[in-house]
Amino acid sequence: MQNRKLNFTVRKITPLHTGFLNINRYDVEVERHDGGTLTLSREVMERGHAVAVLGYDPSRDEVVLVNEFRPGLLPTEDYPFTENLAAGVIDDGESPIDAAVREMAEETGLELREPTIIHPGAYVSSGGTSERTTIVFGFVDTAAAGGVHGNPNEQEDILTVVLPAQDFIERTRRGDITDMKTVVAGYWLAEYRRSRP
Numbered sequence: 001m002q003n004r005k006l007n008f009t010v011r012k013i014t015p016l017h018t019g020f021l022n023i024n025r026y027d028v029e030v031e032r033h034d035g036g037t038l039t040l041s042r043e044v045m046e047r048g049h050a051v052a053v054l055g056y057d058p059s060r061d062e063v064v065l066v067n068e069f070r071p072g073l074l075p076t077e078d079y080p081f082t083e084n085l086a087a088g089v090i091d092d093g094e095s096p097i098d099a100a101v102r103e104m105a106e107e108t109g110l111e112l113r114e115p116t117i118i119h120p121g122a123y124v125s126s127g128g129t130s131e132r133t134t135i136v137f138g139f140v141d142t143a144a145a146g147g148v149h150g151n152p153n154e155q156e157d158i159l160t161v162v163l164p165a166q167d168f169i170e171r172t173r174r175g176d177i178t179d180m181k182t183v184v185a186g187y188w189l190a191e192y193r194r195s196r197p
Contacts, residue, residue, distance in 0.1 A: 055140035100136035
């Protein structure tokens with residue numbers, strides 16, 4: 001059986017919550033794979049799209065991550081302070097590259113040089129959120145890295161973390177890194193370092 005594009009119709013959108021995160025209920029009629037239709041009601045978290053930044057120092061073979069409190073881990077038994085890529089929401093009218101440069105400066109105090117998009121955007125969890133994250137790679141000087149940073153208007157308290165690239169890759173492969181965008185970047189970096197002259 002060949003895959004075919006199924007039809008869908010959004011019947012109603014009901015706002016449920018407006019705040020740091022917006023939540024809407026979508027009532028949708030969707031075509032079934034085996035024929036007929038199905039009516040669904042699903043809540044979707046919406047806050048726009050984001051960018052995540054992999055800062056790399058090729059001379060020291062080090063990466064820059066950030067450590068901060070992650071409220072999404074509160075319902076789990078995982079410790080809610082995690083080490084991830086610097087990241088943030090892309091502002092209206094802002095390109096992913098511009099957002100990456102801004103976020104790296106805000107969250108680590110570092111200048112991101114030669115930023116390049118390494119993934120144009122993947123959905124964080126398309127079963128419940130519309131957020132799509134673009135991953136940007138660029139060069140930084142880790143000799144200048146350190147300290148606590150963040151945008152005070154966003155109540156950010158972010159510690160800069162510098163890791164040898166191989167340690168970051170090994171932590172990714174062991175499953176010690178649990179943030180999906182950071183996992184993707186860890187596997188990408190392993191390939192990038194292998195292909196470097």
